[in-house]
Amino acid sequence: MVPLVAVTAAPLDLSTLIAAVAQSASADGAITSFVGLVRDHNQGRRVSFLEYEAYDSLAVRALNLIIEEARETWPGARLGVHHRTGRLEIGEASIIIVAASPHRAAAFASCRYVIERVKQIVPIWKHEHFDGGDVWLEGATADPADEAARAQARRIACA
Amino acid sequence: MRVTVRLFARLRDLAGSGELVREVPDPATVRTVWQVLVTELPALQEYERTMSVAVNADYARMSAPVADGDEVAFLPPVSGG
16 A cells, blocks of 8 residues: 655655555546656756755655645645655656645646645755765744645645 | 764765764754754854755754654755755
């Protein structure tokens, strides 16, 4: 049985997660998915590879919280998200998200909401290795109680 | 009392370890643990305004109480996805 939420060093498999989310999906009219990839450039640097580090137990908890939040806004949506850790080469998937819903609007929006919230509050970090060095990337100060950040994610999701 | 400190990403690099066990005065909050840590490792200080903290793998505030045996984590700004 594939979990709907996972933080794993193993390669991600979209079709497996789609199957897990789509179980008993006769009421669903739409499934959307998002696959985040390691790209070969960032802020003018030529990226060689990324290493992802996670606080696994809290990352799983934060991902589950994000799914609960999404279901408050889109009650019919069912979601799954897997995030990878460890060394990832260019072109590999770092995150996969699947959303199923009776209607496409909620499937698209809830899927987008999840990736925006992941970038805000999930304790995972990229260690970028590029031509000439390496750097820890630092984005948002994680605060699940920050309602302004949550509202921003919802706005982007519904744009 | 004794707590386990978890550090991640650049905080871990600066400290040279991702897991430290430290004695802290009782009673203590997350802030007490942080003060013990930056006294020993002043380089961590720069993260005080941007980091998040967690107690026993749950997000918390600097004012949250800490008990003997707790795991206290200090988290730089996140960059997952």
